[in-house]
Amino acid sequence: MSKGLPETRTDAAMSELVPEPRPKPAVPMKPVSINSNLLGYIGIDTIIEQMRKKTMKTGFDFNIMVVGQSGLGKSTLVNTLFKSQVSRKASSWNREEKIPKTVEIKAIGHVIEEGGVKMKLTVIDTPGFGDQINNENCWEPIEKYINEQYEKFLKEEVNIARKKRIPDTRVHCCLYFISPTGHSLRPLDLEFMKHLSKVVNIIPVIAKADTMTLEEKSEFKQRVRKELEVNGIEFYPQKEFDEDLEDKTENDKIRQESMPFAVVGSDKEYQVNGKRVLGRKTPWGIIEVENLNHCEFALLRDFVIRTHLQDLKEVTHNIHYETYRAKRLNDNGGLPPGEGLLGTVLPPVPATPCPTAE
Amino acid sequence: MASEVARHLLFQSHMAAKTAGMPSQLPDSEQNQKKDNTRSLTMSGHVGFESLPDQLVNRSIQQGFCFNILCVGETGIGKSTLIDTLFNTNFEDHESSHFYPHVRLKAQTYELQESNVRLKLTIVNTVGFGDQINKEESYQPIVDYIDAQFEAYLQEELKIKRSLFNYHDSRIHVCLYFISPTGHSLKTLDLLTMKSLDSKVNIIPVIAKADAISKTELQKFKIKLMSELVSNGVQIYQFPTDDETIAKINASMNGHLPFAVVGSMDEVKVGNKMVKARQYPWGIVQVENENHCDFVKLREMLLCTNMEDLRDQTHTRHYELYRRCKLEELGFTDVGPEHEPLSLQETYEAKRHEFYGERQRKEEEMKQTFVQRVKEKEAMLKEAERELQAKFEHLKRVHQEERMKLEEKRRLLEEEIIAFSKKKATSEIHQNQSFMVPGSSLRKDKDRKKEPGYRFELLCFDVRACETSDGRTDTEEGRGAPRPRGGLGSVWRRSQGL
Numbered sequence: 016m017s018k019g020l021p022e023t024r025t026d027a028a029m030s031e032l033v034p035e036p037r038p039k040p041a042v043p044m045k046p047v048s049i050n051s052n053l054l055g056y057i058g059i060d061t062i063i064e065q066m067r068k069k070t071m072k073t074g075f076d077f078n079i080m081v082v083g084q085s086g087l088g089k090s091t092l093v094n095t096l097f098k099s100q101v102s103r104k105a106s107s108w109n110r111e112e113k114i115p116k117t118v119e120i121k122a123i124g125h126v127i128e129e130g131g132v133k134m135k136l137t138v139i140d141t142p143g144f145g146d147q148i149n150n151e152n153c154w155e156p157i158e159k160y161i162n163e164q165y166e167k168f169l170k171e172e173v174n175i176a177r178k179k180r181i182p183d184t185r186v187h188c189c190l191y192f193i194s195p196t197g198h199s200l201r202p203l204d205l206e207f208m209k210h211l212s213k214v215v216n217i218i219p220v221i222a223k224a225d226t227m228t229l230e231e232k233s234e235f236k237q238r239v240r241k242e243l244e245v246n247g248i249e250f251y252p253q254k255e256f257d258e259d260l261e262d263k264t265e266n267d268k269i270r271q272e273s274m275p276f277a278v279v280g281s282d283k284e285y286q287v288n289g290k291r292v293l294g295r296k297t298p299w300g301i302i303e304v305e306n307l308n309h310c311e312f313a314l315l316r317d318f319v320i321r322t323h324l325q326d327l328k329e330v331t332h333n334i335h336y337e338t339y340r341a342k343r344l345n346d347n348g349g350l351p352p353g354e355g356l357l358g359t360v361l362p363p364v365p366a367t368p369c370p371t372a373e
Numbered sequence: 374m375a376s377e378v379a380r381h382l383l384f385q386s387h388m389a390a391k392t393a394g395m396p397s398q399l400p401d402s403e404q405n406q407k408k409d410n411t412r413s414l415t416m417s418g419h420v421g422f423e424s425l426p427d428q429l430v431n432r433s434i435q436q437g438f439c440f441n442i443l444c445v446g447e448t449g450i451g452k453s454t455l456i457d458t459l460f461n462t463n464f465e466d467h468e469s470s471h472f473y474p475h476v477r478l479k480a481q482t483y484e485l486q487e488s489n490v491r492l493k494l495t496i497v498n499t500v501g502f503g504d505q506i507n508k509e510e511s512y513q514p515i516v517d518y519i520d521a522q523f524e525a526y527l528q529e530e531l532k533i534k535r536s537l538f539n540y541h542d543s544r545i546h547v548c549l550y551f552i553s554p555t556g557h558s559l560k561t562l563d564l565l566t567m568k569s570l571d572s573k574v575n576i577i578p579v580i581a582k583a584d585a586i587s588k589t590e591l592q593k594f595k596i597k598l599m600s601e602l603v604s605n606g607v608q609i610y611q612f613p614t615d616d617e618t619i620a621k622i623n624a625s626m627n628g629h630l631p632f633a634v635v636g637s638m639d640e641v642k643v644g645n646k647m648v649k650a651r652q653y654p655w656g657i658v659q660v661e662n663e664n665h666c667d668f669v670k671l672r673e674m675l676l677c678t679n680m681e682d683l684r685d686q687t688h689t690r691h692y693e694l695y696r697r698c699k700l701e702e703l704g705f706t707d708v709g710p711e712h713e714p715l716s717l718q719e720t721y722e723a724k725r726h727e728f729y730g731e732r733q734r735k736e737e738e739m740k741q742t743f744v745q746r747v748k749e750k751e752a753m754l755k756e757a758e759r760e761l762q763a764k765f766e767h768l769k770r771v772h773q774e775e776r777m778k779l780e781e782k783r784r785l786l787e788e789e790i791i792a793f794s795k796k797k798a799t800s801e802i803h804q805n806q807s808f809m810v811p812g813s814s815l816r817k818d819k820d821r822k823k824e825p826g827y828r829f830e831l832l833c834f835d836v837r838a839c840e841t842s843d844g845r846t847d848t849e850e851g852r853g854a855p856r857p858r859g860g861l862g863s864v865w866r867r868s869q870g871l
Contacts (some may be wrong), residue, residue, distance in 0.1 A: 057461055058677040060490040062438055065681035067426045068616060075425055098416040126413045130423030175700050179689055321421040325428035333538050341533045 071131055076183040080139040083192025085146055087222040092280035093138055095293060095304060096316055101125060101138050118143040118156045145203050154207045161186050161215050165339040185336060187327045189215045192222040193275060197231050200242045208248045214335055216251035216327055224277035224310050225302050232277050239275055256330055279310040437491040439542045440680060445515060446551025447503035450581045455636035456496055458660060459672055463638060473501030476514045503562060512566040519545050519573045523695040544692060546683045548574045551581040556590050559601050567607045573691055575610035575683050583633035583666050584651060584658045591633055598631055612674060613682050626674050632667035635660055
């Protein structure tokens with residue numbers, strides 16, 4: 016994925032002497048360092064604390080997008096995820112409001128704090144997706160929005176005088192809601208995921224999973240996984256970005272067993288066994304949202320928030336954003352491929368024949 | 374930290390008192406956030422993103438940390454020893470010579486590990502600093518080296534396909550400047566060097582070999598140094614005081630600058646412990662004793678408290694400054710001539726057009742020159758050809774003339790030969806006739822003898838009488854061997870020869 020950097024990976028030790036003034040700036044080789052043993056405690060590991068303090072001071076940004084047909088429980092799920100009224104539910108809309116003609120993008124930001132960690136959470140809703148009669152290209156506004164955020168970031172990054180911390184509005188994660196038909200994916204689902212899995216991290220989620228029994232659920236999940244694989248759709252966590260064996264085994268497990276997560280969302284609390292839990296009350300029982308036997312909400316929450324939040328941001332920044340940047344700079348003909356800006360300020364030597372000497 | 378937890382609990386209880394479904398709170402601090410379209414939310418339960426810093430830190434641990442120290446100071450002032458002591462390791466290094474003609478920078482990278490932290494430490498040493506007789510060129514190599522590291526990073530950042538997260542950061546994070554313990558003031562070289570470095574790197578000045586100064590002198594020396602630095606406008610690194618937890622200690626440390634350090638890896642027994650110290654006849658200077666020197670303070674500040682801040686400052690302040698200057702130097706600005714925001718893209722496009730135009734023009738020029746030269750050469754060659762042709766013609770003519778002359782000569786010669794043979798033939802006939810009259814024949818002999826080609830030898834003299842042939846001429850007899858017939862016959866042999 017990264018172009019072969021000019022640093023030749025020769026294993027030369029980095030005792031370099033810089034004799035002349037004005038040395039040519041060369042990309043430093045990855046040095047083969049000498050492993051030294053510390054004879055006593057110094058305190059280097061306090062850098063972890065220092066780093067932690069720094070990040071807590073600056074705070075975090077997280078942008079999550081929810082896509083799916085209306086009525087699948089997107090807003091409820093987001094509210095359950097963040098345990099607060101992050102999105103206004105559709106039922107509270109004015110009855111006279113029509114379904115929007117095209118897909119709208121609504122981004123609402125919130126600042127939430129927990130344990131000293133401040134997070135600016137932005138939830139991007141897409142009302143109108145898949146709701147029209149003719150749904151062709153309904154993913155295009157979404158793709159456009161995502162690319163716009165990349166563009167904004169790129170513009171900031173390319174400035175001469177840059178801000179200390181570039182505001183990050185790029186979409187880190189996109190939850191795609193699959194209708195629990197029990198059969199297979201719809202063509203719209205496949206089309207959307209095919210187009211967008213290349214620009215953003217997609218996490219497919221089976222909505223309203225309480226309509227399926229356990230067997231139906233597992234069968235449906237298997238079928239969905241197979242379909243996604245057959246169509247070449249790489250959802251997060253993508254196989255190609257697994258860095259080491261540990262990551263790979265962990266992510267394989269998630270990919271092959273748990274995903275897509277079959278979730279149930281709720282923001283109402285009920286009393287069950289003396290505890291107050293979030294759930295849905297039905298004549299035949301109470302579905303506990305955070306009970307792993309009932310649905311996989313807890314898995315989704317742990318996956319997205321507790322373990323892979325930083326990774327989602329990193330994949331977005333290091334891979335999706337870099338891909339966009341490379342494409343953008345290439346397409347515009349601005350910078351010749353493979354060369355940095357400074358390397359080609361002067362055009363290359365023209366290939367005209369030299370006049371013969373006298 | 375306790376205040377944060379308390380605040381969180383307060384929120385929780387506040388939330389629990391309300392029923393679910395109510396709209397979100399709008400606390401006061403939200404005023405300035407309104408324009409961002411953000412609202413402050415309170416959560417009704419534990420979500421779990423407080424593990425986010427941990428996730429981040431785990432990631433960094435996986436990748437490892439990078440730290441680059443530059444040591445500037447005269448040869449023999451104790452740089453390597455201090456680094457050894459700081460990191461409690463014997464980094465292999467030998468003493469440098471004092472006779473280098475130029476200042477060189479030597480960089481060495483080490484991998485250290487402590488608990489689960491992997492640190493890639495790079496030490497850059499100045500070799501030969503302050504040794505030369507003429508020290509004017511001393512600080513330039515250092516400035517160039519620092520710039521080169523920034524340049525490399527900038528190049529990487531401006532690439533189209535880049536991999537910054539994989540990049541080995543070689544930018545200098547801190548510069549330890551070693552001051553000689555003269556006790557008087559800063560040397561001119563020190564001042565000049567620090568002035569040229571202060572906008573490019575975080576400088577921490579240290580007084581080396583501090584065991585050479587007594588305590589009272591040290592205080593005066595420190596005050597003198599700091600005032601000199603301030604009056605000359607040298608910006609040294611100030612330990613950050615914005616974080617409450619470390620503000621106090623950092624502020625007090627700021628007052629102890631420059632640190633007076635002693636470095637030693639030798640261990641000496643003091644009391645019942647082995648400590649790092651230097652042993653003198655008059656006592657033992659303990660490195661880690663705060664009364665003896667500021668080594669512990671330096672280690673504390675450099676490694677335990679502010680390493681991250683040093684890295685941060687390097688990236689956000691010094692590197693950004695370098696980047697800005699470099700890009701402006703190249704002619705890129707953020708604001709165009711009409712004070713509209715100009716993007717890098719547009720500027721580049723404009724420049725590109727300019728350069729292409731330039732290039733086209735140059736190409737045309739070169740083409741013209743080339744065509745011209747070709748024409749000239751062609752004319753020259755034609756000229757030469759003509760000359761050659763003329764010469765050829767001339768020579769041909771001369772040759773022809775010569776030939777004709779020779780032919781002429783040959784013809785004449787042949788004619789002469791013919792004439793001569795004729796003559797000879799005639800003379801032979803006459804010879805035959807002339808034998809009847811010896812006198813005349815003798816005369817004729819003589820005459821004949823004068824003629825070239827033939828020689829007549831008298832072989833014998835025949836006294837027999839023989840017929841005379843009056844009236845008969847030799848011509849009838851032909852030219853064969855003329856046989857003399859005469860009274861006094863003689864046999865003549867004709868011999869060819871001389």
